[in-house]
Amino acid sequence: MSTYAWIGLGNMGGPMTANLVAAGHTVRGYDLDAEACKAAATGGVQIAGSIAEAMDQADAVFTMLPKGEHVRSVYEADDGIWANATNHMLLADSSTVDIETSRAIHAGSQERGLNFIDAPVSGGISGAAAGTLAFMLGGAPELMERATExxxxxxxxxxxxxxxSMGIAAKICNNMMLFIDLMASAEGSQLAEALGLDPEVFWQIASVSSGRSWAQQTWYPVPGIIDTAAANNNFEATFRTDLARKDIGLALDAGQSTGVQLPAASLAREHFDELISQGLGDKDCSLIVKNLLPDGVVRGWNPKETESAPSAAS
Incomplete structure (x- = not known):
């Protein structure tokens, strides 16, 4: 059995560490959010008071953080990952970050004689809980067998x-495709209903036809069709709009640097920006469905319920 240090115990890191503990491994976790630490502890994670404490004699060190700036900070801090790492440890970042951050962490780790890979994931909170995430690995070939274990x-x-950085490159491209697919599900669902189709019947048709996609199967923005849809829960976030905006921005930045035109991704960014401008950045990204109707009224969305609900830690 191995000892893991885990930095970032949020919506993804929490269930991922629970699966490691369930497999018999020791996990020492660190997060600035007390509620995230409390939740992870219920899954068997040993909560550390610092990065150094989490990393003490660890075999692997994983980061799962919201943005590139957070990853840089935990690596570069005076008492951060680089300050406490040894060449025995495998360092892995599973966050979705910009290409430049990933390259910088690779280069800085190599300069220090440390073993780092980028290891972003796809599959969302449900995949994290089920232990079915898809990992995309980038790094030196000799690290891959150990990383896979x-x-x-x-x-x-x-x-x-x-x-x-090829893992994060794959993740950026994949998430861009996901959000474009989400736009298709949002537009298709609303047009079908406006034309008089039964929502569940149309979803069944799309599920066996060319309109099928992961977003259509998992995030379909109509209540009462699939259990995993945020539309069943007043669009409480399974993937926050502000984080979706961050991810689509990474793709557009990459497109600009490479000269690739990404008009559909630009439209997805506009959808997310519109929600954020309305103060809905913490709601699920599938709420873009409300942008499609003149009055913004869609089934499954009750803004008054959101206004009356107590605030929660992110």
């Missing part, structure tokens, strides 16, 4: 994408 309890599929 560390990842196995959390993964349904692990694919080596290539050299340094």
């Amino acid at each position: 560390f990842i196995a309890p959390m993964s349904g599929k692990t694919i080596v994408a290539g050299g340094p």
Whole structure:
């Protein structure tokens, strides 16, 4: 059995660490959010008071954080990952970050003689809980077999994408496709209903036709069709709009740097920006469905319920 240090115990990190513990491994977790730490502790994670404490004699060190700036800070801090790492440890970042951050962490780790891979994931909160995430790995070939072993309890599929930062490159492209697919499900669902189709019947038709996608199967923005849809729960976030906006921005930045035109991704960004401008950045990204109707009224969305609900820690 292995000892893991885990930095970032939020919506993804919490259930991922629970699967490691369930597989018999020791996990020491660190997060600035007391509620996230409390939730992770119920899954068997040993809560550390610092990054150094979490990393003490660890075999692997994983980060799962919201943005590139957070990943840089925990690596570069005076008492951060680089300050406490040894060449025995495998360092892995499973966050969705910009290409430049990933390259910087690869380069800085290599300069220090440390073993780092980028290991972003796809599958969302449900995949994290079920241990069925798809991992995309980028880094030195000699690290991949060991990395795959560390990842196995959390993964349904692990694919080596290539050299340094190729995992995050794959993740950025994949998430861009996801949000474009989400737009298709939002538009298709509302047009079908406006034309008089029964919502469940149309979903069944799309499920066996060319309109099928992961977003249509998992995030369909109509209540009462699929259990995993945020539309069943007043669009409480399974994937926050502000984080979706961050991810689509990463793709657009990459498109600008490479000269690739991404008009559909630009439209997805507009949808997310519209929700954020309305103060809905903490709601599920599938709430873009409300942008499609003149009055913004869609089934499953009750803004008054949101206004009356107590605030919760993110």
